[in-house]
Structure formats: C-alpha cells, structure tokens
Amino acid sequence: MERVDTAGIVGGGVLAAEDRQQGDWERRIAERSEELYRARLVQRLLWVWAVPGTLLVVAAGVLLAVLSAPLSAVLVLFALAAVSVGVAAAFVYRQHFKVRAVDTELRALEGAHREQLLDELATGDLLDAHKRYRAQLPDLIERYRTEARRDRWKDQVLQTVVIGGSIVAATVTATATSVVDVAFLAVGLSLLVALSAALAGYAKYRDRSAAWQQVADALEREYESVELRVGRYRRFTEEREAYAEFAEAVEALRAEKAGRLPSAVVDRLAQ
Template sequence: MGTWRSVDFGPVNRIAIPLTSLSIIALLVQLYIEDGRDDDARKSVRQLELDLEIAHERRLLRASQLGIPVYQRQYSYKDSIPKELERLREESQHYRRLHNAFQSVIIIGSLGTTTAASLADISGMLKWVTVGLSFSVGVSAGFTGYFKYRERSFYLQQTADAIEQHATAFELGIRPYTQDETENLARLTEEIESLRVEQRKREQQLDQPHEGRDGTV
C-alpha cells in the first residue's frame, strides 16, 4: 500500500488519506445537522415556534376582547421585540455556521481533489481518494446552492439590525420617533410589523425553485 515498484507513496498517503477522511467526516457532520435529526425533533421545534406565535396572537385577541386600549396592546407588542431579535439572530447564526461549514468542505475537497487527481494515474488508491473528495464537494455545493444558507443568514441579520435600530431610536426619542409617546409607539409597531412581513416574503422567495423566483422578478 505504501510503495509501487520503486516509488514510495508513504508521504503521499499520509497527506491524502487524512485529507479525504477530514472532508468526508465534515460532510457527514453537516448532513447529520441538516437531515440527520429525527423527524420528531424537527417537528417539536416547529411546533414550539407555532405554539409561541399562537400564544402571542391569543394574547392580542384576548386584549382586544377585553377592550384594552390600543396603545396598551402596542406596549405589549413592543415588549416582545427582544425575544424576536433573539430568535432572528439565533437563526442567522445557525445558517451562517452551516454555510461556513459547507464552504470549508468545498475548499478543502477541491484542493484535495486537484492534488489527488494529479497522482491518480500512478496509484489506484488515489483514484478512490479523488472520488470521495469530488463527491463531498458536489454534495456540499448542492446543499449550499439549494438551501441558500448565506442568503438566509444575511436577511435574518439584516431584519434583526433594522428592528434593533427602530427600537433604539424609540427608546432614545430620536428620528423618526420625535412625536409624543402614543404616536411614537404606533409608528414603532407599524415599522416592526412591516419588517417582519418583508422578512417572511424573503423566506418564501428563497423557498421557491429557481424557475419560480425568476418568474417573480
């Protein structure tokens, strides 16, 4: 395994084999993160998010039925902003980590494939190294292209920053929140809800296939 005729492949094997193993292990880890979790776990997270949204809607509905003034309901809405910011940033970091991990597999695998391919005609084992690296690169590129982790992370972070900017401006009483408190609160609620709606539209657009997105532009 380490030699062929008079050629010693020991140094090559010590580089190629760990490189292939590292690339494949990284790919398997990312596949596990994305699809390896059981369906019940993924459903439970989604169910918790849905339950949270339902609870929030019920609170607003109950407040409306009790005849609570609008500005008090808007205060309740404002109090939910920190939790919304935390959710957006956690999701942004999650997608950013996935994107960076897959990009690392692509970079390492591409370099390893080029190196192994240059020696593939000498050793049959290196051909399998090339196949493994090429497969990991292809799968990683497919995942990043289809799920668009970078775009999702960017939009989530952008929305979180915009919401935080409005919340800070409201607390400090600076533009555009320079009116009385009731008007400022109404404007803050309107701006935050507008940002959330825009974020949902972006997520729906990213979930569409390429043909659907091209048709809507």
C-alpha cells in the same frame, strides 16, 4: 416617624423583596446565557474537528502517498479520518440538541420575565398593548439573528468543504496516476465537492443569512428609536402616538422584509 417607616419598607419590606426577585430573574437569565455561549462554542469546535480537521488528516494521507510512503501508513490515516468523521458526527448531534435545549430554556425565562414586568403595570388600554408588543420584540430579534448565524455557519461549512475538498481531490487525482489504490478516493472527494457546491448554490445560505440579519437590524433600530424619540418618532410629543407609529412601522417592516426571503423562511417568520 414617616422616614423610619419608609426606610423599613425599602430596607426589609416589599421593595426589598421585589428587588431580590428582580435580581433572581437577572441571575438566572445571566447563568443560562453563559451556558448557551459555552454550548455554542463547543458546537463550533466540534464542527471544526468534523470538517477541516478530517480534511487535514485526509490531506496528510495523500501527502504520504505522494511521497511513496508504505501503503499501510496511508490506509491507517484514511481509517483515522473515517473514524474521526463518525465520532465527530455523534458529538455534533448530541451537542446540537444540548444547544437547542439551553436556548429554549433561556427564551422561556426571558419571556416569563417580560410577562411578569408587564403584568405588574398592565392597564388593558392600547398603549399597554403597544408596550407589550415592544417588550416582546427582543425575543423575535434574537430568533432572527440565531437563524442568520445558523445559515451563515452552514454556508461557511459548505465553502470549507468545497475549497478544501477541491484541493485534496486535485492532489489525490494527481496521485492516482501512480498509485491506483487511491483512485476511488479521488472519485469520492470529487463527488463530495460537487454535492456541496450544488447544495450551497441551491439553498443560498449566504443570501438567507443576510436577509435574516437585515430584518433583525431593522427591528432593533425601531426598538431603540421609539424609546429615545429619534428618527421618525422625534415629531411625536405624546407617548401613545409614538407607540402607535412604532407598532405600525414594525408590522410594515416585517411584511416588507419577509417578501425578500425564500418561501421556507417566510413560513418560519409566521410561526
């Protein structure tokens, strides 16, 4: 009789309901993760259209000018480039807010899921507080990696503008000696390249991206090490001692890494 009662509880009672609820959380998180992945993919494609794609159209116009093509054809290509920049900018703007909305919703789902799991086992002692701290760490790690990807992408865009713009500007400058009408374009491209290079040097997006990534990787190592009892945690036999060391190590690590980041980045770390 006891076996029948247990089977009933597992198969159609409390445990089955909890399993269904857990599966629902995982399904919703997986759906939002897939939606975020697709939104970011579209965002990257739009940036490719906005920057390298437009530069290719401009380069085609310059090539036609060098080949002594009709001026109307050259002007049409330059007009298409201008229209392309405007349309791409509008789509990039809209996609940015879509990505941010999906990302915010995904983080809220993940946070609510972790809170629910922890509330079911909450005891109010220090060990529970340390476990709660560890459970919230993946969200922080993902934030840092998101910042790393964002700064890396900004650096790549600026470098693309500097390299591609320099090539096109050099070609346009050479063409301007024979086609006076494109002289203004050479000046504009040279100014764009100079501004992009100055911004890349001032903002140091590559260094900031590396700093974000180092913080995220170091925190992830601590997150995994305390659970597997490896590294600095192998000497602990008591779970309470290991998690106390974990909380102290993570806080020290965040403070140390934050000192290597620019002041604007440190302000975001504290949020």
